[in-house]
Amino acid sequence: MAAVNDSKPRVLSGIQPSGNLTIGNYLGALKQWVEVQHDYDCFYCVVDLHAITVPQDPAELRQRTRESAAMYIAAGIDPELSTIFVQSHVPAHSELAWMLTCMAPIGWLHRMTQFKDRTAKQTQESIGAGLLNYPSLMAADILLYHADLVPVGDDQNQHLEFTRDLAQRFNHLYGETFTLPTVMNPQAGARIMGLDNPTAKMSKSEASENHAVFLLDDLSRARKKIMRAVTDSHREICFSEEPERAGVNNLLTIYQAISGKSNAAIEAHFAGKGYGDLKRETADCVLSTLEPLQARYYELMNEAGYLDSVLRLGREKASAIADETLKLAQERMGFLAPS
Numbered sequence: 291m292a293a294v295n296d297s298k299p300r301v302l303s304g305i306q307p308s309g310n311l312t313i314g315n316y317l318g319a320l321k322q323w324v325e326v327q328h329d330y331d332c333f334y335c336v337v338d339l340h341a342i343t344v345p346q347d348p349a350e351l352r353q354r355t356r357e358s359a360a361m362y363i364a365a366g367i368d369p370e371l372s373t374i375f376v377q378s379h380v381p382a383h384s385e386l387a388w389m390l391t392c393m394a395p396i397g398w399l400h401r402m403t404q405f406k407d408r409t410a411k412q413t414q415e416s417i418g419a420g421l422l423n424y425p426s427l428m429a430a431d432i433l434l435y436h437a438d439l440v441p442v443g444d445d446q447n448q449h450l451e452f453t454r455d456l457a458q459r460f461n462h463l464y465g466e467t468f469t470l471p472t473v474m475n476p477q478a479g480a481r482i483m484g485l486d487n488p489t490a491k492m493s494k495s496e497a498s499e500n501h502a503v504f505l506l507d508d509l510s511r512a513r514k515k516i517m518r519a520v521t522d523s524h525r526e527i528c529f530s531e532e533p534e535r536a537g538v539n540n541l542l543t544i545y546q547a548i549s550g551k552s553n554a555a556i557e558a559h560f561a562g563k564g565y566g567d568l569k570r571e572t573a574d575c576v577l578s579t580l581e582p583l584q585a586r587y588y589e590l591m592n593e594a595g596y597l598d599s600v601l602r603l604g605r606e607k608a609s610a611i612a613d614e615t616l617k618l619a620q621e622r623m624g625f626l627a628p629s
């Protein structure tokens with residue numbers, strides 16, 4: 291049973307069940323989650339309320355929520371150490387999100403890059419208000435648990451800044467209530483790019499066939515996708531910020547994030563080798579991660595009742611903390627307590 295640990299600083303993070311998880315989600319988020327769980331009191335949620343900011347098929351959303359939770363465990367999150375739960379199981383997330391939405395200046399929300407990117411090609415009529423308010427819900431997720439640290443890929447850094455600003459605003463208006471969280475990005479893998487288009491972030495909901503390696507991809511399919519990754523017409527294999535070298539840089543980043551080797555060691559290793567070697571060895575690294583993860587995942591999905599018991603316990607533990615913080619915020623904001 292996961293025990294409450296008040297002496298360790300706290301971590302909170304989540305992933306949307308908006309598609310099958312990718313190696314971007316793994317290297318940017320999950321891998322860090324596993325690494326910090328011994329030193330922090332960790333809360334990891336499947337953020338289904340975030341997923342509905344774009345239309346979801348109800349049956350698929352339900353299924354993916356379970357699959358994502360199983361994937362957290364398969365990736366190495368230990369339910370004995372960390373709390374795993376589903377965001378919508380803890381109503382305090384929605385309640386605090388509304389309070390924060392009412393305090394969030396619309397100008398701040400309109401400045402969010404993710405909102406601008408996601409709505410660039412849509413008409414006002416087709417954009418749900420949830421997409422704009424997404425950062426207020428994310429702020430609620432984090433602030434409810436007084437999280438000290440939030441391990442995420444770097445696409446979420448602006449939302450973390452927003453969370454800090456909103457918490458400060460609340461604390462200033464109503465008195466010290468929320469802890470200001472700090473963002474944590476991995477040293478390598480903070481932004482994995484699409485294999486077919488290395489100038490765009492790898493995303494689980496991007497439809498094109500060779501864009502992403504999914505954590506549940508058949509191993510030969512995963513290898514094929516990496517072997518087909520876009521590179522360039524240069525020869526030298528080295529890290530580079532040049533846009534035209536983004537494909538090679540992306541493969542090197544994936545290799546580095548998994549192998550843990552330094553830039554210099556990796557460049558020395560690939561000196562004199564060709565792009566075929568780089569792709570083959572990157573694929574070997576990725577497959578060495580996917581193979582045990584997939585084996586554990588399928589085992590878990592076949593273990594009747596286990597996942598439900600983890601999520602039930604997670605909900606209890608998360609609710610206890612979130613409800614207390616919500617109550618305090620409600621009092622501070624002036625809500626009449628029920629008699």
Ligand code: AQP
Pocket residue numbers: 304305306307308309312314315316317318319441442443444445446479480481482483491492493494495496
């Ligand atoms: N390409 C990536 N590289 C590094 N980290 C990434 N993350 C996502 N993509 C990459 C990190 O994964 C965590 C969960 O992300 P999310 O599902 O909450 O939202 P997202 O960032 O919008 O992820 P996707 O895969 O792009 O989802 P869709 O396609 O649904 O929008 C976060 O920590 C994120 O930084």
